[in-house]
Amino acid sequence: MSVLSILALLGLALAALPIAIHMLVRRHAVRLDFPTLRFLRETPSFRVRPRRLQNPLLLAVRLAALFLLVLGFARPLFTFTSNGPAVRVVMLDASASMGARERSEAAKEVARDLIKGLGAGERAAIMQFSADVKLLSDVTADKSRLIGALETYRIDGGTTNFNQALRRANELLGRQPQSDSSIYLVSDFQRAELQRAQDDTTTTGMPARYRVIAKPVGAPLQRNAFFRDEAFTTSESGIEIVSTEIVATVDGQSAMRRSWNIGSSQNTQADIEWRTQANGQITARIISTSGDDFDADDERFLAFARPRSPSALLVESDDADANLYLRAALEAVPATAAASGDSGRSRLSVDGSGALLDDNSKLNSYALVVYTLREQPRAEDLQVLADFVREGGTLFLVASRDLDVSSWNEARERVGRALFPELKRKGEGTFRIGTADLAARELKGLESGVLDVLRGVNVRAGFDVATDKETDVLMRWSDGGSAMTRSRIGSGTVILFGTSPDRLSSDLGSSMSWPALVSSIARASLMTAEPPSYSVGEPVDVGEPASSTLRITDAAGKVKLANVGELMRRPEEVCPLPGVYRVESSERERFIAVNVPDAESTIPLATPEDLARRFGDTTTTPPTGKGAWRDASEGNGNAWRYFLAGVFVLLIAELLNRRLRREAVVGG
Amino acid sequence: MSERLLDPSVLASIGRLDLIARTVVEGFLIGLHSSPYRGLSQEFAEHRPYIAGDEMRRVDWRVFARTDRLYVKEFEEETNAPVRLLFDVSGSLNFAPRSPGKLDFARYLLASLAYVAIRQHDRVELVCFSDEVRERVPSGGGQRNLHSILAALDRVEANGQTRISFNVLSEAASWKRRGLAVLVSDLYDEPDEVVEAVTRMRRVGHDVIVFHLMDRAERLLDQNGTFEFRDLETGELMVADVGRVRRAYVKRISEVREFYSREFARSGSDYAELDPAEPLDKALSIYLRRRKSSLRRV
Numbered sequence: 003m004s005v006l007s008i009l010a011l012l013g014l015a016l017a018a019l020p021i022a023i024h025m026l027v028r029r030h031a032v033r034l035d036f037p038t039l040r041f042l043r044e045t046p047s048f049r050v051r052p053r054r055l056q057n058p059l060l061l062a063v064r065l066a067a068l069f070l071l072v073l074g075f076a077r078p079l080f081t082f083t084s085n086g087p088a089v090r091v092v093m094l095d096a097s098a099s100m101g102a103r104e105r106s107e108a109a110k111e112v113a114r115d116l117i118k119g120l121g122a123g124e125r126a127a128i129m130q131f132s133a134d135v136k137l138l139s140d141v142t143a144d145k146s147r148l149i150g151a152l153e154t155y156r157i158d159g160g161t162t163n164f165n166q167a168l169r170r171a172n173e174l175l176g177r178q179p180q181s182d183s184s185i186y187l188v189s190d191f192q193r194a195e196l197q198r199a200q201d202d203t204t205t206t207g208m209p210a211r212y213r214v215i216a217k218p219v220g221a222p223l224q225r226n227a228f229f230r231d232e233a234f235t236t237s238e239s240g241i242e243i244v245s246t247e248i249v250a251t252v253d254g255q256s257a258m259r260r261s262w263n264i265g266s267s268q269n270t271q272a273d274i275e276w277r278t279q280a281n282g283q284i285t286a287r288i289i290s291t292s293g294d295d296f297d298a299d300d301e302r303f304l305a306f307a308r309p310r311s312p313s314a315l316l317v318e319s320d321d322a323d324a325n326l327y328l329r330a331a332l333e334a335v336p337a338t339a340a341a342s343g344d345s346g347r348s349r350l351s352v353d354g355s356g357a358l359l360d361d362n363s364k365l366n367s368y369a370l371v372v373y374t375l376r377e378q379p380r381a382e383d384l385q386v387l388a389d390f391v392r393e394g395g396t397l398f399l400v401a402s403r404d405l406d407v408s409s410w411n412e413a414r415e416r417v418g419r420a421l422f423p424e425l426k427r428k429g430e431g432t433f434r435i436g437t438a439d440l441a442a443r444e445l446k447g448l449e450s451g452v453l454d455v456l457r458g459v460n461v462r463a464g465f466d467v468a469t470d471k472e473t474d475v476l477m478r479w480s481d482g483g484s485a486m487t488r489s490r491i492g493s494g495t496v497i498l499f500g501t502s503p504d505r506l507s508s509d510l511g512s513s514m515s516w517p518a519l520v521s522s523i524a525r526a527s528l529m530t531a532e533p534p535s536y537s538v539g540e541p542v543d544v545g546e547p548a549s550s551t552l553r554i555t556d557a558a559g560k561v562k563l564a565n566v567g568e569l570m571r572r573p574e575e576v577c578p579l580p581g582v583y584r585v586e587s588s589e590r591e592r593f594i595a596v597n598v599p600d601a602e603s604t605i606p607l608a609t610p611e612d613l614a615r616r617f618g619d620t621t622t623t624p625p626t627g628k629g630a631w632r633d634a635s636e637g638n639g640n641a642w643r644y645f646l647a648g649v650f651v652l653l654i655a656e657l658l659n660r661r662l663r664r665e666a667v668v669g670g
Numbered sequence: 671m672s673e674r675l676l677d678p679s680v681l682a683s684i685g686r687l688d689l690i691a692r693t694v695v696e697g698f699l700i701g702l703h704s705s706p707y708r709g710l711s712q713e714f715a716e717h718r719p720y721i722a723g724d725e726m727r728r729v730d731w732r733v734f735a736r737t738d739r740l741y742v743k744e745f746e747e748e749t750n751a752p753v754r755l756l757f758d759v760s761g762s763l764n765f766a767p768r769s770p771g772k773l774d775f776a777r778y779l780l781a782s783l784a785y786v787a788i789r790q791h792d793r794v795e796l797v798c799f800s801d802e803v804r805e806r807v808p809s810g811g812g813q814r815n816l817h818s819i820l821a822a823l824d825r826v827e828a829n830g831q832t833r834i835s836f837n838v839l840s841e842a843a844s845w846k847r848r849g850l851a852v853l854v855s856d857l858y859d860e861p862d863e864v865v866e867a868v869t870r871m872r873r874v875g876h877d878v879i880v881f882h883l884m885d886r887a888e889r890l891l892d893q894n895g896t897f898e899f900r901d902l903e904t905g906e907l908m909v910a911d912v913g914r915v916r917r918a919y920v921k922r923i924s925e926v927r928e929f930y931s932r933e934f935a936r937s938g939s940d941y942a943e944l945d946p947a948e949p950l951d952k953a954l955s956i957y958l959r960r961r962k963s964s965l966r967r968v
Contacts, residue, residue, distance in 0.1 A: 041926070
């Protein structure tokens with residue numbers, strides 16, 4: 003137990019008063035006329051001075067009343083602990099938004115007050131958190147050490163993961179002896195981040211014995227401008243970058259689509275700078291020049307492969323029927339839909355060829371190659387196609403009914419089994435398309451009504467496409483087998499469809515759903531296969547085996563070694579700040595762009611009600627220091643209970659006193 | 671009815687000593703026939719020849735029938751044995767934990783004794799003393815003497831210290847005839863001296879009744895708490911915790927009471943403890959019994 007007002011305990015000195023009264027009472031004892039003191043005087047104990055304390059029971063009751071009254075003034079604070087000293091874990095939000103409006107400075111100030119407010123024997127630990135958690139100081143009672151650790155607190159560009167932070171705090175506290183522990187969350191508590199934490203049902207709940215006290219810091223943003231939703235197109239005049247600039251204020255937000263036309267080399271304009279890297283990627287930085295309160299998201303970093311021209315190559319086979327339906331579908335791609343993004347200026351041009359082009363550079367000028375697998379595919383062709391895909395192209399393979407599966411499997415073995423999926427011919431009979439992943443990029447253009455039509459198409463000859471962990475299933479047959487898959491080779495994509503539009507294989511060619519399906523795949527081929535940027539803390543897929551070692555160089559030239567797995571599992575440690583990073587593996591070099599997460603740019607902060615809902619009633623504690631405990635104690639209404647108890651006991655004492663006096667009155 | 675009239679608390683409501691005395695005695699005598707005290711009424715002592723002036727009602731007509739001579743009955747009451755009422759009016763008698771206090775109780779007792787003695791045609795003397803004689807009513811009989819005694823009892827106040835032995839012996843030295851001495855006191859004097867005085871009176875032939883007045887509170891010290899005790903005789907003050915002294919005090923008082931009982935019995939005196947809360951019949955019966963035996967020896 004501790005008390006908030008030690009001085010009030012001096013009131014216990016008043017206990018001397020009833021003791022003195024009880025000692026002095028003998029001078030005013032009730033007079034009792036007695037016939038003679040002769041025999042009283044003869045008793046041995048009569049010669050002994052009477053007990054100093056008269057009516058010890060009454061004295062004890064009066065002292066108890068006095069103690070309770072003093073305790074009420076002293077305002078005790080009971081903490082139910084067992085044998086360990088109290089531990090405070092201070093969790094500092096290090097996400098990007100803490101860089102706005104001096105929030106990080108305010109957070110440090112709060113942490114400093116918490117450290118200074120540590121009582122005797124109390125210990126603390128400091129951690130900072132964003133997407134991941136970093137320990138700044140382990141549990142210690144050394145305040146100077148804690149203050150020193152506090153100076154290492156730095157903001158990174160990541161998002162805020164409250165659940166992860168609390169989980170780590172729980173783990174740390176779980177290693178401490180049984181104690182009264184509290185977790186102090188110091189953050190700006192952006193409402194979007196808090197909501198995300200609340201929606202994240204995959205994390206385990208916090209043990210009930212640890213109190214979480216939210217310490218909101220920082221003023222809300224008044225105005226913030228940032229870029230989102232990039233798109234790229236290639237035209238004769240160059241590459242057009244389109245991005246949406248959002249200006250958010252407390253009253254709402256406005257958006258404006260802005261575009262820049264960049265050439266093939268590098269340049270710097272007022273609000274954009276770009277460079278074409280040696281590997282053909284373009285890295286760019288868009289700058290928002292609208293004044294705002296949050297600087298960290300004013301820059302938007304991009305890294306993308308040069309967009310291919312909106313053209314498709316149809317490698318025609320001997321199957322005229324298939325060729326007909328394929329070309330018709332490709333040429334039916336709407337002009338507006340043929341553009342990358344929403345620029346609306348590019349159109350899909352369709353070239354036909356009886357064989358694969360020998361010149362890979364010419365092949366690479368196409369965004370989409372459509373190839374029919376029939377009879378005995380050649381491994382050499384598969385190799386050329388694999389190279390095309392590796393360089394960022396999209397390959398759409400359709401499997402004809404006369405495909406020799408053995409030859410196919412053999413050919414794919416020769417070029418690398420991981421590059422192309424295995425096929426297995428379906429049995430006799432008619433079957434249909436079952437489910438489809440309409441969220442996949444390649445099928446996003448399909449409306450649900452079209453899918454219903456597609457699912458009604460009869461298929462008479464088809465193949466099940468084998469899948470593995472590197473393959474995504476885009477469509478399934480009605481019997482559950484894979485009908486269409488997507489796999490990645492380098493920067494490009496392979497779409498393998500387990501049937502063909504020729505009339506002997508299926509009724510696809512004559513279905514209205516076939517052009518829509520092809521159009522959707524074609525439009526996806528025109529989009530950049532890889533996202534032009536990631537958010538800090540977002541897993542980065544570089545298309546390499548997980549164990550591959552990467553050499554990662556940031557914009558300042560600082561080099562770090564990591565493997566692909568780390569880039570996937572702990573990207574915030576590999577790429578902690580926004581910017582462009584060079585990622586080099588044993589096989590190739592590429593650039594990735596990392597930006598401030600979208601959630602860090604939001605303006606609304608959590609209200610006290612939001613905090614109370616998430617963390618419970620303990621969020622309403624006032625600023626640190628003994629004032630916090632005082633208010634908590636008074637808020638709990640403890641003091642008046644002691645006063646009331648003291649008054650009650652006093653009443654008992656006086657009733658007892660009256661009774662004792664009544665019994666004692668004899669004569670007089 | 672008679673028992674109720676003997677209840678001191680009832681007597682206190684009467685107020686007047688003469689009425690109290692009469693109430694007590696008459697009530698006592700009314701209940702005598704059905705009481706264990708039967709036989710204590712006036713008894714025939716002897717005949718003597720009738721002389722002019724004797725009351726005709728006292729003529730024993732049976733003897734006249736047998737002898738044709740007039741003889742009158744002579745009862746014990748006609749022996750005129752002196753009764754000396756010795757009343758200790760020291761300050762200790764002011765102890766009154768309840769009504770009536772010791773002093774009033776003693777007044778009722780002595781008034782009743784005087785009344786019954788006068789009624790029995792005894793000559794009664796009253797001496798009230800503490801450290802010295804405070805009131806004295808010379809020996810005499812009849813209503814006039816009774817009234818004097820009652821008036822003295824009414825008048826006397828308890829104060830001063832006890833000097834029982836001195837005063838009793840002083841008085842006894844002045845008695846020319848043997849008689850019955852009734853000492854009414856709380857005996858807060860040196861027990862040896864008190865016993866010695868009574869023994870000496872017995873030695874010279876007086877019958878002695880000692881009525882030891884002791885309230886329950888004196889006997890048991892049944893208060894609780896710490897008190898400032900004030901000695902009613904000396905005025906001395908002393909604070910004491912009753913709880914601490916009670917046991918030893920009660921033991922001492924018991925020793926004194928046993929001493930008195932033993933020694934007075936040894937001396938041939940009557941000794942009775944009287945609690946002011948108890949009825950007076952006990953005291954009256956003791957008195958009458960002792961008087962009867964006293965008259966036989968005269």
